[in-house]
Amino acid sequence: MxxxxxxxxxxxxxxxxxxxxxxxxxxxxxxxxxxxxxxxxxxxxxxxxxxxxxxxxxxxxxxxxxxxxxxxxxxxxxxxxxxxxxxxxxxxxxALLEGSKAFAKELMVEAGVPTAWGRVCRSFSEGEEAVQTLHQMGKRPVVKASGAALGKGVTVCNDLREALLALERTMVELEFGEAGRTVVVEERLEGREFSLLTVCSGEAYWSLPVAQDYKRAEDGDRGPNTGGMGSVSPTPWVTEDLVREAEEKIVAPILRALSQRGLDYRGVLFSGLMVQDGEVFCLEYNVRFGDPETQSVVARLGDGFYELLLETGRGGRPQPIGERPEAAVTVVLTSGGYPGAYAKGLPIVVPSEVPSDTILFHAGTARRDGDLVTAGGRVFGATGLGPTVQEARRRAYKLADLVQFDGKRFRSDIGAYED
Ligand SMILES: Nc1ncnc2c1ncn2[C@@H]1O[C@H](COP(=O)(O)OP(=O)(O)OP(=O)(O)O)[C@@H](O)[C@H]1O
Ligand SMILES: [Mg+2]
Missing domain, CATH: 3.40.50.20 (Rossmann fold)
Incomplete structure (x- = not known):
């Protein structure tokens, strides 16, 4: 086998x-x-x-x-x-597409990928100049540490003053460590976000079903940013035309630009996208599957995933695989206090059998003397499948209620309003 x-x-x-x-x-x-x-x-x-x-x-x-x-x-x-x-x-x-936002921005501009107006800044004074320029253009700035910062290095600012503070924290106080020595300052866009996961091999590609994630800790997209509190697939507002447009404007040109540099991308390319006034823009690339988007996406995939990954890894063309008609909703169960400080090692009780059409994905769990205990901020993903998002959501929450540990928390609005 x-x-x-x-x-x-x-x-x-x-x-x-x-x-x-x-x-x-x-x-x-x-x-x-x-x-x-x-x-x-x-x-x-x-x-x-x-x-x-x-x-x-x-x-x-x-x-x-x-x-x-x-x-x-x-x-x-x-x-x-x-x-x-x-x-x-x-x-x-x-992988520098994710590891260096400066590299990604420069390559996006070179490849003609639609993205927010931005500048790569290697000193505080360059940063200051860039935020001043945006201010004069009447735009609000976003300050991004260029290097890997565990998803925390981006500050979306409301005005010039906030941007200068963000620059100070990122470039001078090095709040995100070396990752902030170089920053990308860019224009703040407004719109709806979605992520596109595309399996790529050289210049050939095939996109997986689209999912949407929920980054903020609290219902109604309030509270601090997290690694992700839930996901839904499909997302009705992301039409097939929009996906084709994103592939043509954001995926294909960046693969071509990499290939022109003698590079050969084999893996999944995660494009973080925003639709502003009906136009799609690239906010960022990641070079791996998203978490928790993947939980909802794989639940909806047909057979042939292994062959798809193997062929891509070998440098062959990614072969499309089928998509199940059901919708999937994933609710992330977190430790109390997350994304701030939280306890670990708390005993967990899981149902011996999960309800039909649900899957319990472990994230931050561990075995201690054979017993299951909490071991991270995001402890489980409870995924439900159903004929509609509403039904998938009902099943996911049913499963979420059956898992027990002290301090268990989750958002109650994952997948609400999607049908
Ligand atoms: N130009 C922009 N305009 C408005 N919001 C933005 C912009 N760039 C980033 N954001 C917001 O900040 C979030 C994080 O930005 P980005 O995806 O670049 O950073 P990241 O830290 O690499 O994220 P991830 O952990 O998802 O990889 C985005 O999901 C988006 O909500
Ligand atoms: Mg990223």
Missing amino acids: NKVLIIGSGGREHALAWKLARECEVHALPGNPGIEEIGQCHPGDVADLAEVARLARNIAADLVLVGPENPLLEGLADVLRSEGLVCFGPGKRE
Whole structure:
């Protein structure tokens, strides 16, 4: 039987494992208690690239699928490929699309990708000049740390004063560490956001069903930003035409620009998009699957996911796979206090059998003396499938109610108003 080795330990990785377990043998490094139920988890440090390669060779993995961005930014895919292994995930130079917002902005401009007007600034005075320029244009600024900042390095500002403070914190106080030595200052756009996950190999691509995520901690999109509180797929307002437009304007040109530089992107390209006055703009690229979008997306995919990832990893054309007609809603259950400080190690009770058409994805859980305990901010994703978003949502919340741990919290409006 074919073997896949999945790198990572979150809800996204459990969702990928759940999908792939129907089609091949699943191994994970380090995995989580949910993955343990459907595959084999191997202890180890994903930051140790040689160790990852050794494990892949030892278990004779046919495919290595990398979940999180950090190992990709460090060059894991290059190490694996140099040893003759097949990896789904871009190499270090391609991963700069996520690892350096400065690189991404420059390449977007070069490739003619529609994006907010912006400047790459390498000193505070350059930053100041850029926010002043935006101010004179009557625009509000966004200040982005260029490097990897765990999704926290972006400040969306209301005025000049806020932008100057953000610059100070990012570039001078180095609140996001070295990631903030270079910033991108750009125009603040207004509109609705969606993300497009596209499987890419060189200049060939195929987009997965569209999902929408919920970033803010509280109902009604209020409260602090989080890693993601839920997701819904499909999103009725994202029409097929809009997806085609995004592919043509945002995905295809950036792949061409990479290829012109001798680069070969093999993996999933996550385009963060905003529709302003009916026009689509690229806010950012990520070089991996989104979490928790992936939970809702894979629940809706037909058969052939393993072959799709394998062919792409080998440099072949991504072959489209089917889409199930059901809608999917994922509600993230968090530890009390998240995204601020929260307790770990609290006992968890999960139903011995989940209701029909639901899946419980583990994210921040661990086993302690055999018992399941909390081990992270985002603890589970409760996914429901149904003929409509409303029905999928009802099932997801039914499952969310059945899971118990102290301090459990979730948003109550995931997928509301979508039908
Ligand atoms: N130009 C912009 N105009 C308005 N809002 C923006 C702009 N750029 C970013 N944002 C907002 O800030 C959020 C984060 O920005 P961005 O996606 O660039 O950062 P990130 O930290 O890499 O995010 P992620 O963790 O999703 O990868 C966006 O989802 C969007 O809501
Ligand atoms: Mg990003």
